[in-house]
Amino acid sequence: MADGVTDLAARVSEVVGDRAAEWDRAGLLxxxxxxxxxxxxxxxxxxxxxxxxxxxxxxxxxxxTAHAGSLCSSVRSVMTSQQMVAxxxxxxxxxxxxxxxxxxxxxxxxxxxxxxxPGAGSDxxxxxxTIRAEGDTVVVDGRKTWIxxxxxxxxxxxxxxxxxxxxxxxxxxxAPGVTVDRIPDPLGCRAAGHADLVFDGVRVPVxxxxxxxxxxxxxxxxxxxxxxxxxxxxxxxxxxxxxLAEATRHxxxxxQFGVPIGRHQLVARHLAETYTAERIATHACEHASDRWDAGxxxxxxxxxxxxxxxxxxxxSGSYAALQVLASAGARDGHAVARAHRDARxxxxxxxSSEMCTLILADHVLATxx
Numbered sequence: 001m002a003d004g005v006t007d008l009a010a011r012v013s014e015v016v017g018d019r020a021a022e023w024d025r026a027g028l029l030x031x032x033x034x035x036x037x038x039x040x041x042x043x044x045x046x047x048x049x050x051x052x053x054x055x056x057x058x059x060x061x062x063x064x065t066a067h068a069g070s071l072c073s074s075v076r077s078v079m080t081s082q083q084m085v086a087x088x089x090x091x092x093x094x095x096x097x098x099x100x101x102x103x104x105x106x107x108x109x110x111x112x113x114x115x116x117x118p119g120a121g122s123d124x125x126x127x128x129x130t131i132r133a134e135g136d137t138v139v140v141d142g143r144k145t146w147i148x149x150x151x152x153x154x155x156x157x158x159x160x161x162x163x164x165x166x167x168x169x170x171x172x173x174x175a176p177g178v179t180v181d182r183i184p185d186p187l188g189c190r191a192a193g194h195a196d197l198v199f200d201g202v203r204v205p206v207x208x209x210x211x212x213x214x215x216x217x218x219x220x221x222x223x224x225x226x227x228x229x230x231x232x233x234x235x236x237x238x239x240x241x242x243x244l245a246e247a248t249r250h251x252x253x254x255x256q257f258g259v260p261i262g263r264h265q266l267v268a269r270h271l272a273e274t275y276t277a278e279r280i281a282t283h284a285c286e287h288a289s290d291r292w293d294a295g296x297x298x299x300x301x302x303x304x305x306x307x308x309x310x311x312x313x314x315x316s317g318s319y320a321a322l323q324v325l326a327s328a329g330a331r332d333g334h335a336v337a338r339a340h341r342d343a344r345x346x347x348x349x350x351x352s353s354e355m356c357t358l359i360l361a362d363h364v365l366a367t368x369x
Contacts, residue, residue: 156171157169164214
């Protein structure tokens with residue numbers, strides 16, 4: 001980890017401390033925690049410095065994300081949402097929109113990206129939310145479901161149908177016609193502020209539509225999801241690092257049959273499996289970030305691969321770590337118990353494992369020899 005990133009990671013550690021279990025049980029990130037991370041640009045570290053951001057490359061931002069994920073997956077989830085919105089504004093917005101929104105996202109305001117709908121999850125082409133122009137405004141109607149961070153959000157980036165194309169529009173979360181219905185007791189990332197959203201005749205200026213006109217839906221989706229998938233992938237690395245540290249500590253100090261349990265071969269196997277999972281996920285993420293930073297044509301496929309591999313490894317690695325800790329790790333709020341739940345959710349969000357498999361298969365069919 002580069003020196004500057006080490007300092008940023010230390011700041012995240014200072015803000016988060018050892019309170020992740022408390023937040024997980026309460027299902028809430030305190031406002032002072034959200035404010036500290038947001039105002040210091042830690043939620044969207046890749047936002048360019050000219051807009052007030054930290055300007056990190058993908059590799060360094062990934063290491064910072066992994067560190068946050070090792071401490072608290074709910075904090076990492078908020079980082080993922082913020083980076084999805086900031087990345088979409090940077091890629092899809094015009095210069096005036098970048099200058100308007102990015103300093104706000106790097107300087108204290110929190111944002112959520114609203115994709116999924118009751119009838120459009122993996123199949124985003126079934127999206128039913130509409131964005132229609134009326135004079136110098138647009139009107140948004142529709143429903144979104146399971147939108148991470150939206151309970152805390154100041155801004156919502158909403159994706160929907162726009163005439164014969166699609167659009168992404170920035171909406172203040174407190175705009176008239178917006179309803180935020182918090183999801184109680186989610187399986188994982190319990191403090192990440194998941195909610196269902198309703199937009200009933202929500203009216204905002206037409207210049208809140210990124211790019212100003214309708215764009216192809218695949219372009220909109222790819223712009224946001226690539227940022228989200230990279231963040232989730234690195235977050236899974238963090239989950240695995242936390243699991244490995246907890247399992248190793250326990251295996252060194254817990255004794256059975258007169259020796260530390262790590263000396264028993266079957267327990268040692270679980271440690272090796274967790275370590276292997278962490279290494280596989282880390283290398284997949286490093287490869288994807290290197291492709292990202294190089295502007296490689298296979299950046300999107302590498303990111304999907306990193307997300308797919310890292311999520312699967314987080315599930316298997318957290319399972320192995322839980323076997324090592326046994327009842328010691330089975331308490332609600334324990335780092336490994338949280339990791340086990342959070343990891344399972346990583347195989348669903350930002351493209352399920354099944355969808356990632358199909359995307360990768362299409363990539364192979366299109367590019368292989």
